Amino acid sequence: MVLIDKETWSLEAITWSNFASMFTNSKIPKLFILANPALKNNSQFFQDVNLNIILKPLRASMLQVSLQRALFGGGDKGNCRNGVVGNLSLGSLLQGKRILVVDDNSVNLRVAAGALKKYGAEVTCADSGKRAIEFLKPPHSFDACFMDIQMPEMDGFEATRRIRGMEAALNDRIKRDEVCREINGKVIQSWHIPILAMTADVIQATHEECLKSGMDGYVSKPFEGEQLYREVARFFKPNTKLS
Amino acid sequence: MDYVHLRRQAASLRKGLFDQGYLDEQFYQLEDLQDDASPNFVEEVVTLFFRDSARLMANIDQALDKCVKDFNKLDVYMQQLKGSCTSIGASRMKTECTAFRECCRDENIEGCMRSFQKIKREHSVLRQKLESYFQLLRQAGPVECATRPNK
Numbered sequence: 001m002v003l004i005d006k007e008t009w010s011l012e013a014i015t016w017s018n019f020a021s022m023f024t025n026s027k028i029p030k031l032f033i034l035a036n037p038a039l040k041n042n043s044q045f046f047q048d049v050n051l052n053i054i055l056k057p058l059r060a061s062m063l064q065v066s067l068q069r070a071l072f073g074g075g076d077k078g079n080c081r082n083g084v085v086g087n088l089s090l091g092s093l094l095q096g097k098r099i100l101v102v103d104d105n106s107v108n109l110r111v112a113a114g115a116l117k118k119y120g121a122e123v124t125c126a127d128s129g130k131r132a133i134e135f136l137k138p139p140h141s142f143d144a145c146f147m148d149i150q151m152p153e154m155d156g157f158e159a160t161r162r163i164r165g166m167e168a169a170l171n172d173r174i175k176r177d178e179v180c181r182e183i184n185g186k187v188i189q190s191w192h193i194p195i196l197a198m199t200a201d202v203i204q205a206t207h208e209e210c211l212k213s214g215m216d217g218y219v220s221k222p223f224e225g226e227q228l229y230r231e232v233a234r235f236f237k238p239n240t241k242l243s
Numbered sequence: 244m245d246y247v248h249l250r251r252q253a254a255s256l257r258k259g260l261f262d263q264g265y266l267d268e269q270f271y272q273l274e275d276l277q278d279d280a281s282p283n284f285v286e287e288v289v290t291l292f293f294r295d296s297a298r299l300m301a302n303i304d305q306a307l308d309k310c311v312k313d314f315n316k317l318d319v320y321m322q323q324l325k326g327s328c329t330s331i332g333a334s335r336m337k338t339e340c341t342a343f344r345e346c347c348r349d350e351n352i353e354g355c356m357r358s359f360q361k362i363k364r365e366h367s368v369l370r371q372k373l374e375s376y377f378q379l380l381r382q383a384g385p386v387e388c389a390t391r392p393n394k
Binding site: 105106107108110111114115117118150152200221222 | 269272273275276278280281284287288291292295319322323325326327329330331
């Protein structure tokens, strides 16, 4: 592996693109370019598909994900871009998925929905725990839910507890064969929608409370590329039909 | 109309906002979300932000005016405001929101009031600069967007 800080090495004789292409034909070594996010103005550089770009500061989690993808592939040839981990990866996970986003803050809601839509998800917005419960009363056709935990009337924990309660009640009836298992052509043995908490302050207590109330995990808000990918990848398999 | 000049002005204004710390990396994320399907995403979110934050700040003003200092309530409002600031990358405002919340924790009402004056100033400056920026973009025409390299 070769990691080069873009700012410390100025290539004059050839362009970064041409330099990087020297690496793409051989399997090893893999070239990664560390770049300053302030230079995102230079969109040409950042959109070059030959370049594996990691934004500085270098974080262990990003390095792990980038290396994994570059060394073991993953089906798509998109460049590794911090915050996005290759548009194609999150796209292959989220394309066509129906996602409910719950946040009482309209700005946060708009930005979160925008981010998910960019990866091809069909996003529905809800501005309260109460609305979330209405949407997620089974049967429904949502694939996942992102839930803000700090909401005034009913917080995310309480909303999730109630949703799990509704699911448990229905699952009981399914077990006793009282209801049909088939919904929209899908056979559902047991209802459990993945619910991810969205939180501005990630602390240990929050994590424990998330799990206690029946949530499946959490992500920070605003979304952070590789964390979002990691969490979502736990529930959705990549759609390998997308190139 | 000199579109090149307008675009350069817009790019310069934008660069200044980052250089002077008014905006942070999150603003890039917003720009990334703008595309053919959502061609005015950034301006829409920013407009939403200023409307929402004005409302929250009016609430905070009222709460500070009352004789009974409800620090919990103030903190809740400020948490909301800080959240919005974080979502659009309003860096200076976000920093001041954090300072305000610390004053709430210390039950320091004078500190809260001073901090809030700063927040109002930052809000006003940011609003004015971003409004100018979007106006320039509109005048410069839809062809170029802000992330074009200024070579």
